[in-house]
Amino acid sequence: MSKRLLLIGGGHSHVEVIRRFAHEPEPDAAITLVSPDRLTAYSGMLPGHVAGHYSREECHIDLEHLCRAAGITRVESTVTGLDLECGFARCGNEHTLPFDILSIDTGSVAATAAVAGADRHGIAVRPVAHFLQQWDRILASAARARSALRIAVVGAGAAGVELVLAMQHRMLGLDGNARFTLVGDGPGILPSHPRRLQCRFMDILNARGIELRLDGTVQGVDADSLLLRGGARIATDEVFWVTGAAAPPWPAASGLGVDARGFIAVNAKLQSMSHPRVFAAGDVASMVDAPRPKSGVYAVRQGPPLARNLRRALRGESLLDYRPQRRALALISAGDRYAMASYGALAWGGGWVWQWKDRIDRGFMQRYRVEGGWSGQQGRRR
Numbered sequence: 160m161s162k163r164l165l166l167i168g169g170g171h172s173h174v175e176v177i178r179r180f181a182h183e184p185e186p187d188a189a190i191t192l193v194s195p196d197r198l199t200a201y202s203g204m205l206p207g208h209v210a211g212h213y214s215r216e217e218c219h220i221d222l223e224h225l226c227r228a229a230g231i232t233r234v235e236s237t238v239t240g241l242d243l244e245c246g247f248a249r250c251g252n253e254h255t256l257p258f259d260i261l262s263i264d265t266g267s268v269a270a271t272a273a274v275a276g277a278d279r280h281g282i283a284v285r286p287v288a289h290f291l292q293q294w295d296r297i298l299a300s301a302a303r304a305r306s307a308l309r310i311a312v313v314g315a316g317a318a319g320v321e322l323v324l325a326m327q328h329r330m331l332g333l334d335g336n337a338r339f340t341l342v343g344d345g346p347g348i349l350p351s352h353p354r355r356l357q358c359r360f361m362d363i364l365n366a367r368g369i370e371l372r373l374d375g376t377v378q379g380v381d382a383d384s385l386l387l388r389g390g391a392r393i394a395t396d397e398v399f400w401v402t403g404a405a406a407p408p409w410p411a412a413s414g415l416g417v418d419a420r421g422f423i424a425v426n427a428k429l430q431s432m433s434h435p436r437v438f439a440a441g442d443v444a445s446m447v448d449a450p451r452p453k454s455g456v457y458a459v460r461q462g463p464p465l466a467r468n469l470r471r472a473l474r475g476e477s478l479l480d481y482r483p484q485r486r487a488l489a490l491i492s493a494g495d496r497y498a499m500a501s502y503g504a505l506a507w508g509g510g511w512v513w514q515w516k517d518r519i520d521r522g523f524m525q526r527y528r529v530e531g532g533w534s535g536q537q538g539r540r541r
């Protein structure tokens with residue numbers, strides 16, 4: 160009897176798993192992907208889409224096309240829990256999906272839980288489909304607004320800085336009436352990047368008139384303001400919440416072994432430390448012996464070793480270890496066609512960096528476009 164492999168989530172690692180199974184099908188496996196949406200977003204191009212440089216289609220991978228090419232059944236649903244003893248996943252629409260081998264790549268969730276009102280009044284970047292719906296709504300209302308819409312972006316890491324600059328760029332292009340504030344809880348912006356890059360982005364934010372509220376730990380969010388520790392308030396019409404990655408609750412609640420933050424604990428084989436027939440990759444997983452930041456680049460790099468080990472597990476072969484790279488190249492865009500790169504302590508910037516990033520991103524997406532046939536090219540990502 161064929162073995163059942165269930166893939167939960169169409170994240171950056173699983174799209175590569177599916178691509179590899181399309182190139183080399185596994186005859187004795189019945190593979191299912193469960194994912195809430197037909198399209199999955201490529202985060203590297205998301206700020207560029209918000210800024211208006213890319214269409215929605217250009218920054219999304221069509222999971223239906225990918226799965227069809229690989230002979231994989233796609234179920235449109237959200238997993239809410241697992242029965243690890245009996246081997247099935249529970250879905251939001253009452254479905255249950257059985258598995259012999261399970262792989263989870265569902266990403267992280269917004270870190271809103273600790274702040275009162277953030278869930279209700281803040282717009283999180285995930286789920287991306289909801290974020291983009293909200294962005295469309297805000298663009299439309301800014302075009303009609305008599306007084307400037309007050310938009311706050313909470314989180315001064317790479318995603319927050321890229322998004323606030325992208326949003327402002329798009330608003331300017333559409334003659335939208337909006338004012339932006341970037342709120343961070345530390346003394347500076349982009350804390351994990353070199354000083355040169357931080358200073359350059361600080362200059363850009365100031366030159367574009369984006370208000371900076373640093374050292375501003377948000378304690379509460381309501382319909383028209385942010386409450387900061389110490390009592391200060393920032394008046395807002397819209398709040399975007401980009402404060403980093405939290406773990407979804409259902410893996411731990413299902414009994415999977417997790418790290419101290421609730422991310423699925425995996426070994427060097429990307430295999431659950433508690434349940435050997437479960438694998439996990441991307442933001443939702445934590446490699447206990449080689450922890451790395453939550454970033455798309457690591458999720459992408461885990462795709463090939465995950466595909467290899469899932470295939471070996473299906474065949475009953477021994478699994479192979481994977482060692483992630485120590486550091487990764489980061490490419491951060493400034494809304495317009497300017498970007499900076501950082502690698503360790505080094506940083507560069509310029510229009511040419513944006514063009515470079517654009518080529519890498521388009522090359523990456525090309526690998527997952529099925530209509531034109533498989534390109535076979537090994538596009539790189541940061």
Ligand SMILES: Cc1cc2nc3c(=O)[nH]c(=O)nc-3n(C[C@H](O)[C@H](O)[C@H](O)COP(=O)(O)OP(=O)(O)OC[C@H]3O[C@@H](n4cnc5c(N)ncnc54)[C@H](O)[C@@H]3O)c2cc1C
Nearest residue numbers: 168169170171202237238265266318441442454455456458
């Ligand atoms: C604005 C922004 C810009 C970024 N830019 C970069 C960048 O330039 N470079 C970089 O390296 N990183 C970047 N990141 C970080 C990057 O987005 C994440 O690290 C990356 O997306 C993680 O990939 P993943 O495979 O873990 O999951 P994801 O890409 O988040 O994909 C998870 C998938 O699983 C699905 N899913 C979720 N829950 C369930 C469920 N319960 N059941 C079934 N399916 C589910 C989702 O719908 C989604 O399709 C950025 C993040 C943001 C917010």
